[in-house]
Amino acid sequence: MLGKILLTLVVTVIVFFILRQRQITESEELQAIDKKSLTKQAKKGADNELAKDMRIGAYLFLTLMVSLGGLLYYYQWRDDRMVLTINLYRTNLAQPTTYEVYKYQLNERSFVTIDGVTVTVAGDERMEVLELDQ
Numbered sequence: 001m002l003g004k005i006l007l008t009l010v011v012t013v014i015v016f017f018i019l020r021q022r023q024i025t026e027s028e029e030l031q032a033i034d035k036k037s038l039t040k041q042a043k044k045g046a047d048n049e050l051a052k053d054m055r056i057g058a059y060l061f062l063t064l065m066v067s068l069g070g071l072l073y074y075y076q077w078r079d080d081r082m083v084l085t086i087n088l089y090r091t092n093l094a095q096p097t098t099y100e101v102y103k104y105q106l107n108e109r110s111f112v113t114i115d116g117v118t119v120t121v122a123g124d125e126r127m128e129v130l131e132l133d134q
Contacts, residue, residue, distance in 0.1 A: 004069050004072060004073075005069065005073075008066060008069045011061075011062070012065075012066075015058050015061070015062055018058070019058060022051055022055070026048070026051060079103065080102065080103050080104035081102055081103070081104070082102070082103045083100055083101070083102060083114070083131075084100070084101050084102070084106060084129055084131050085099070085100055085101075085129075085130040085131055086098070086099045086100075086101055086111065086127060086128065086129055086130070087127075087128040088119070088125055088126075088127055088128075089125060089126040089127075090125050091124050091125070096128070099113045099119060100113060100114050101113055101114065102114065106129070109121045
């Protein structure tokens, strides 16, 4: 997830510098236009329209990337907040002990329940995770 955020920030910085460079170039071109004839001004006007279209496209792309990053972050957060039921089978008990755990709190041999209790699974115990494939 951190990589996605960093990628979005890198794209944002690159687009910022590109737009800044174009703005500097446009101001230099406007100064040059003042010295040239009106026929060349019409050609530069077409170039300015292209620059405006490119700027709009860059902003749309930036908006799309930020929105997509936020959407992916939301889906990852929602998936991590899914509640799983864990049955812990012990060798000396006939019935399993049942716990409810958030998915992001589940580790290989331990977990933290919704109530905040940390449970470590011993080597002779068997842990069954329900609702994980749904």
